[in-house]
Amino acid sequence: MTHTLTRAAIVAEAREWIGTRYRHQASVKGVGCDCLGLVRGVWRACIGDEPELPPPYAADWAEAGGEETLAAAALRHLTPIPIASFGAGDVLLFRWRAGFIAKHVAIAIEGGGMIHAHDGASVCEVALAPWWHRRLAYAFRFPGVSD
Secondary structure (H helix, E strand, O other), X not given: OOOOEOHHHHHHHHHHOOOOEEOOOOEEOXXXXXXXXXXXXXXXXXXXXXXXOOXXXXXXXXXXXXXOHHHHHHHHHOEEEOHHHOOOOOEEEEEOOOOOOEEEEEEEEOOOEEEEOOOOOEOEEEEOOHHHHHHEEEEEEOOOEOO
16 A cells, blocks of 8 residues: 555554454454454555465464564564554554563554453453553554654
8 A cells, every 4th residue: 555654544443443353363353353363454454465474373372382473473574663662553562471472462552552352352442551561572663654
């Protein structure tokens, strides 16, 4: 796509996914997605074709592999930014515990919140509470964001 990508457009698209049920490995707005599927869907709507498709992955893929697979993929296609400087529309990666692999992803929104998908629930908008801040491992920006 040749239009200018803004933080507001990313957040607006992520909000379009609110209510989409959790479905492992899915990425279809209104039908089902997991946390990565949400980010993939926002990419498709705001940027265009995905640069790569993820391979099949089990729910425990990170524990089994022990490698920062999600962060490595983000580094291939997103712009890394300091965690302290993320803003609305940026992509956040989380570790469930210190020493674990980052395996959860969300999109930051204005006002200190985020939009994410998690097992057993629909895509939702939540506060980026201290619990989440303690688990924040990486922050990235979509390519071509103008503001």
